[in-house]
Amino acid sequence: MRVLVVEDEEALAASLARGLEADGFAVDVAHDGVDGLWRAQEVAYDVIVLDLMLPGMNGFQVCRRLREAEVWTPILILTAKDGELDETEALDTGADDYLTKPFSHLVLVARLRALLRRGAPARPAVIEVGDLRLDPAGRRCWRGDVEITLTARELSVLEHLVRHAGQVVSKREILDHVWDDDFEGDPNIVEVYVRYLRKKVDIPFGRASIETVRGSGYRLVADG
Amino acid sequence: MRVLVVEDEEALAASLARGLEADGFAVDVAHDGVDGLWRAQEVAYDVIVLDLMLPGMNGFQVCRRLREAEVWTPILILTAKDGELDETEALDTGADDYLTKPFSHLVLVARLRALLRRGAPARPAVIEVGDLRLDPAGRRCWRGDVEITLTARELSVLEHLVRHAGQVVSKREILDHVWDDDFEGDPNIVEVYVRYLRKKVDIPFGRASIETVRGSGYRLVADG
DNA sequence: GGGGCTCCTCAGCCCGCCTTCAGGGTGGGG
């Protein structure tokens, strides 16, 4: 099992390396984000331990860049902070687990083994409909090679359509699944968001993937 | 994506709800098994997070009851215990995955997304009569490989004919099934719609699949 | 505090769908 530790703090890095080696890991250490990013792309590590606070490029950036580069090695983020921000941010950037400093060596190893056990699954759950791609976990979306920036709501609506591609989805259903059930506003909101989506994922590309099924709802199609 | 969290511990429930909402889920919370069971049957959730230790009815019971009630929503069981017993028991009762407390939010979300990914898409119930195909749920219709665009009413009338293919269906019957029972308008409306249908599904293809049975009604035939 | 962004509301408009209606065609029984 080969692990890459990206950690700028010398003492911690050395301690991690020693401990992991004692547990049978083959350990490489990178001391800053740029180096870590490079190594992670060059070598097929089984898992990466990534500190958040790094000189130059921080852990989130490294993580995101790796995923953008189609590197799906499981990543465990180390963070000194404890805020919720880190947690959600880590998820957004595609990390697989995270650990708050200080942590026990045993816990770290347990988490790493858990990640390894899960094996390849870090692979993104990208859903494709024609050349429209959606990564619900990463909250990202593409038409072909062009990335499309969507807001949270837009993405949720599109996610629901994509997950039911080819089927008719009623406005009521979208409302129930994407909005909270205590939403008492204008159901017209669904039409509005469909319009937003069409403006972003269809019209600029001359497509018509979100069909209106009058009286029933909407249907997402491949639209070759 | 709509998720039901069944968890009696207030703090954990609130934290789960907040976290999941931050990840774009629409979250409902039930604080005991009975409430959870009821909600899960009333609302079409995409996934259910179910604690084992619940007042009144425990997670296993809820799970079993749901499956007995033909509710197939993916269920992820939360357990404080660590025994293998729980795992096999959970799977026996029809749960889809389980997670041992304490767990990281990231892991929970990853597991939920995995469940959603697995979620089986609704199977298409396509009815065929000769080379005429109808997908009532998808609101679509084909003659051979050619898709035919039908309005809601047209499709409803055709659906009734297709479901009784080969039999004579009276106009009164069509009226009662396709229109509201209290429809007091001109029964001629049925003739009008049969005409519309013939213009779309028969005439362009040189077919005559909707036969008139004078004095009785209409009959849909294969019309090889 | 202000600018930008996201989310939501609202009202007006337009087109397509549903329905009605009247007139013409057709077939069967006397």
Place this chain on the structure above:
DNA sequence: CCCCACCCTGAAGGCGGGCTGAGGAGCCCC
């Protein structure tokens, strides 16, 4: 052969579902 019931057909109008643009409230970050 004639008549009447039954069915077909074309046109027209009203209505409602869906679309659209503008704008305001809340939020976050600078």
